[in-house]
Amino acid sequence: MAIRETKLSAEHITMAFQRDGKTTPVLNDISLDVAQGEFLCIVGPSGCGKSTLLSAMAGFLSPASGEIRIDGQVVTGPDPRRIFVFQERGVFPWLTVEGNIEFGLFALARGERQRRITHYIKMVGLTGFERAYPAELSGGMKQRLEVARALAVNPDMLLLDEPFGALDSITRLTMRSELLRIWEAEGNTVVFVTHDIDEAVQLADRVVVLSDRPAKIQQIVKVDIAHPRDISSARYLELRNGIFEQLGLAHTI
Amino acid sequence: MLRFANALGHRRFQVAANRRSCAGPSARDIPILERRGNRPKGLRLLLTKLRPLVFIAVLLLLWQIAAGRQTVHVLPSPLETLAGIIDLARQGLLLKYAVASLFRVTWGFISASVLAIPMGLTIGWYRRAEMAFNPLIQILRPISPLAWIPIAILWFGVGDIAAIFLIFISCLFPLLLTAINAVQGIPAVYMNAGRNFGLSPAAIIYRVLYPAVMPQLITGLRITLGLAWLVVVAAEMIAVNSGLGFLIIDARNAGNRYDLVVAGMVVIAVIGLLLDLLMRSLAAAKSLRWGVVTED
Numbered sequence: 001m002a003i004r005e006t007k008l009s010a011e012h013i014t015m016a017f018q019r020d021g022k023t024t025p026v027l028n029d030i031s032l033d034v035a036q037g038e039f040l041c042i043v044g045p046s047g048c049g050k051s052t053l054l055s056a057m058a059g060f061l062s063p064a065s066g067e068i069r070i071d072g073q074v075v076t077g078p079d080p081r082r083i084f085v086f087q088e089r090g091v092f093p094w095l096t097v098e099g100n101i102e103f104g105l106f107a108l109a110r111g112e113r114q115r116r117i118t119h120y121i122k123m124v125g126l127t128g129f130e131r132a133y134p135a136e137l138s139g140g141m142k143q144r145l146e147v148a149r150a151l152a153v154n155p156d157m158l159l160l161d162e163p164f165g166a167l168d169s170i171t172r173l174t175m176r177s178e179l180l181r182i183w184e185a186e187g188n189t190v191v192f193v194t195h196d197i198d199e200a201v202q203l204a205d206r207v208v209v210l211s212d213r214p215a216k217i218q219q220i221v222k223v224d225i226a227h228p229r230d231i232s233s234a235r236y237l238e239l240r241n242g243i244f245e246q247l248g249l250a251h252t253i
Numbered sequence: 254m255l256r257f258a259n260a261l262g263h264r265r266f267q268v269a270a271n272r273r274s275c276a277g278p279s280a281r282d283i284p285i286l287e288r289r290g291n292r293p294k295g296l297r298l299l300l301t302k303l304r305p306l307v308f309i310a311v312l313l314l315l316w317q318i319a320a321g322r323q324t325v326h327v328l329p330s331p332l333e334t335l336a337g338i339i340d341l342a343r344q345g346l347l348l349k350y351a352v353a354s355l356f357r358v359t360w361g362f363i364s365a366s367v368l369a370i371p372m373g374l375t376i377g378w379y380r381r382a383e384m385a386f387n388p389l390i391q392i393l394r395p396i397s398p399l400a401w402i403p404i405a406i407l408w409f410g411v412g413d414i415a416a417i418f419l420i421f422i423s424c425l426f427p428l429l430l431t432a433i434n435a436v437q438g439i440p441a442v443y444m445n446a447g448r449n450f451g452l453s454p455a456a457i458i459y460r461v462l463y464p465a466v467m468p469q470l471i472t473g474l475r476i477t478l479g480l481a482w483l484v485v486v487a488a489e490m491i492a493v494n495s496g497l498g499f500l501i502i503d504a505r506n507a508g509n510r511y512d513l514v515v516a517g518m519v520v521i522a523v524i525g526l527l528l529d530l531l532m533r534s535l536a537a538a539k540s541l542r543w544g545v546v547t548e549d
Contacts, residue, residue: 078445078448086445
């Protein structure tokens, strides 16, 4: 990997949640750089604050201390240049497939809007379903729709919060390779939160391993395997098992 | 939708369509599945469709027989009731009273909607407003609208305005609560997605909040209209000298004409049913209800 510009830098991020007058620390001094065009995965135990960190990157939450900078500018709120992809729950049920993809394109001329709708419907394989409502789609199709809606506004960054967590395991595998294909074609910077270590090692350039709450960065693992990855190769298993051990999980059941 | 699936000949899509039909709020979707699986033909189909009507006809027949055998006259027979309806129609009272009742329900319902829905949406949106208004709403809500009748007459006299006020009061609180709950029930992901794509606050209201609350609001409006139709009958028994409620109480007071009492009840039932069907057809509009499959 060539040396690339820093896209995002998080500096000493600390966050806490207030509930019933009690303060629960969530993130403890997280510092992290994400390179332009990088695919970064964040893994960690459930409830450790992965999604909180991602929400802060998106600008939905602001850190208690520390700063997140994207292209050198401090993040102060959500921005269409970085689109947050929820699990498929984020698509609007009152809009058709076309309507959902068009949602963020209001500033564009009509012709350009139509061009992007057609292009991204094709890219995510929803051709033939332009007029269908989300309720008529399967979980995987809804997830692809949400990715298409995000890509249609040409964001520099995609922030994905366990996007495939609610899918069945076969659909999940297909979606992973589709996401990689789209990422290679579009060249966006991707930050991908997951609790699935295999998923992280299959997708990422680097895997950030967070500790239990309040989360600290335990380790950053560089995945030096070219795509398409052979998930039975010795190097893959070595990296994967390394992360399992890091999280204190034995890799035998 | 189903036609679309067939045209595609897409097996998986059809499965999705089936599942959709089952999950849909309309119970009318279910017979379609049965029909597709094991399509009853000709006479059997006719019998299936007529079943509810046959059942009602049998009950009417039993009622007629029972009414004929009673020694003390406690209930008019179906034929007497029918004669009562015809009698009322001939005198012109049926239309006049139905229109009077519908007039009151319409104005009471519309004025309550116009006030309660924007107010409820605003209260639901601002947490502080909800904290301020909620106790008041909770105190006023359990008071039966009928308890307002003396106050209504005191303020507005015996007449249309008093009745409209009672309908207004009875619709106000259910609609307020529906609107508050609808806003508070919007999943945060929709709002966040709207903000993420750079929508202005006005655009978020128009493009996210409004469509997101619509299905719940329509359901609330439908239930509330049914409630208004219940209340108008009671209100008209006391607060006015016309309308279907007045017809019922007047038929009793003016000579124990129980055939006219039951005739009035039947007319109330039929109009109530029609009002509900009207609201249902509104609820089925595709643009208002998120992509629910309609039968066409």
